[in-house]
Amino acid sequence: MISKTAAKFLVVAGLFNVVIWPRFAKAIVDDDRAWAGEHWHSTPQAFFWVHAVLITTAIVIGLGVLVVGVRAHRSASSASGTSR
Known part of the structure; x- marks a missing residue:
């Protein structure tokens, strides 16, 4: 399982690629x-x-990283919510 911090990093990295590359295009x-x-x-x-x-x-690749990050963040959020 990926930590929430790592999941947030993946989301930010994915968003960065999705926002920056079209501007470069x-x-x-x-x-x-x-x-x-x-x-x-x-x-x-x-x-x-x-x-x-x-x-x-x-x-x-950026979209893939973004999807993995969002799914990991949701998974980490639901896992932390059930362990309380």
């Missing part, structure tokens, strides 16, 4: 290196695709 989309010409109207370059894969992976 916006920065990548706005970067001239991501496109062959005009943004969204030209071919995406390798710079775009590499970062798209990294960002997607980080968000999926």
Whole structure:
């Protein structure tokens, strides 16, 4: 079983990833290196695709960590409530 403190850490880490990475994605989309010409109207370059894969992976992992943290926190809360 995970402690409440560890569960809270996982929730914070998951939320951090879910909040920060989409902001980074916006920065990548706005970067001239991501496109062959005009943004969204030209071919995406390798710079775009590499970062798209990294960002997607980080968000999926962040969501997984968030789910584990929330479940662990609920489990720790219910376990501490029944032991009183």
